[in-house]
Amino acid sequence: MNLLLEGLREMLGAEPRRPAPEDYSEEARKLHAFKKTPEERERRRRMIAEELAHKKESFAWRKWRWPTIIVINLLFVISYHFDVQLVEGALTASRVLGFHFADLNSALQVMLAFKEVLINLLIGVTTVAILWWLVGGRSFCAWTCPYHLVSEWVEMLHLRLAAKGWARDIPLDRRLRTVLYVVFAALAFGTGYMVYEWISPVGILSRAIIYGTWISLGWIAVLLFIELFFVRRMWCRYMCPIGMTYSFIGATSPTVVHYDLEKCLHEGECRKVCLVPHVLEITKKGRATRPHIDIGADCTRCAMCIEACPTGALSFRIKGLDKLL
Ligand code: SF4
Ligand code: SF4
Structure with missing residues (x-):
């Protein structure tokens, strides 16, 4: 094997x-x-x-992981509000110390939607792919993604409720994520719009934190509600194409x-x-x-x-x- x-x-x-x-x-x-x-x-x-x-006590990695997620996301906020050109943009596409960074899945969606290979995006994708390959691919999820953090907090609550019988964990088919990956790629190609970005909790949350677009958080609330009462970690476990892209990168990390x-x-x-x-x-x-x-x-x-x-x-x-x- x-x-x-x-x-x-x-x-x-x-x-x-x-x-x-x-x-x-x-x-x-x-x-x-x-x-x-x-x-x-x-x-x-x-x-x-x-x-x-x-x-x-075993080494408490969480004490390092949570602050790391918060600090990385706060850097974008500070940079935007105080015009420090240290980091610009959001998690989906950014410039860090002048280097272009682009989330791999978002970059794929852009190129499929515009049917064009954009050089800046390609540079950003390569930088990100090398960086995340080095540190483990899907470590983006656990060490950077803001949705992971809130979903982890909701999971803690979910486990308490489940212990009292007030919440359930309904297992979904893990192939759903692969299907969604193909569907969103096809939608970008077919419609010319980055449809996935409209519902991506990573992009929505990242932009809300940086630009204060809190009105868009309704979708996040729906996801978290389902995760709290019905399906533990639904989005990250069964649905997120971003997580899947980083899994590919991390396979040989x-x-x-x-x-x-x-x-x-x-x-x-x-x-x-x-x-x-x-x-x-x-x-x-x-x-x-x-x-x-x-x-x-x-x-x-x-x-x-x-x-x-x-x-x-x-x-x-x-x-x-x-x-x-
Ligand atoms: S699976 Fe998606 S939403 Fe979950 S932590 Fe990874 S990138 Fe973030
Ligand atoms: S994802 Fe699972 S296997 Fe990997 S470090 Fe976390 S708990 Fe361990």
């Missing part, structure tokens, strides 16, 4: 596949066999006891979340907190085909799983370098 292709297949909406016996490496097979022995039960007991004894089968107790704490739990299917008992695996393309590098894992089986890694943390 080619893990990169499998990650891309899952990103397009396919369900994770159960590996065939021949997919397992010898080392992974031995580890899985060991995990069924009495020695492993003893090792688990010891690991849990040690964890409880030390109960040291050097910055990844890394899984260590030996340290994993398979209790599933990581999958409970993950925006895209299908990428953590390998953490289920018997599913990892290698002792060390980099998490698939859809991962946003939000680090929630790293914080949630009680035994340090998940960590950030830059390919080719030693583990960062």
Whole structure:
């Protein structure tokens, strides 16, 4: 099984596949066999006891992630209101220190709508693609997107309401996002308008924060209402073409979340907190085909799983370098 292709297949909406016996490496097979022995039960007991004894707090990535999103978005506001030409524009298209930046999906929509390859846009797209490839592709979602932040706050509330039985999480078909991606591209090409931009919560929220166009926030309120009561993280999980574009970019990124089968107790704490739990299917008992695996393309590098894992089986890694943390 080619893990990169499998990650891309899952990103397009396919369900994770159960590996065939021949997919397992010898080392992974031995580890899985060991995990069924009495020695492993003893090792688990010891690991849990040690964890409880030390109960040291894992590194709180969220304390860095939330301020990062706020600061990046505030830079646009300050620049616009005080005419500091540090950053100009909005998240969909901007100039930072004179360099053109363009959101990949918005740039695609513009070029399809105008049926023209615009040089400035192409420069912006290339800069953005290289930058986000380096830091992990969909890390744009977890570390920059303002909608991610508000949706994350709503998710916290949703989980509380769901625990009381006042909210539900109705699963949707993940292929919906791929369909929407094609539909919006076709609409831009066919109509000459960037139809997606009218409903993109990323663009709407970014422009509202910078230019004060709060009247356009009704759509965001509708999305958040649905996410609060009916479908957990609906937009980011099942719909957003921007997230999908960055997943493509991140598929081969050097910055990844890394899984260590030996340290994993398979209790599933990581999958409970993950925006895209299908990428953590390998953490289920018997599913990892290698002792060390980099998490698939859809991962946003939000680090929630790293914080949630009680035994340090998940960590950030830059390919080719030693583990960062
Ligand atoms: S999926 Fe879309 S809305 Fe969600 S965080 Fe990513 S870019 Fe933002
Ligand atoms: S795998 Fe971990 S880092 Fe990636 S999206 Fe899920 S919780 Fe976040």
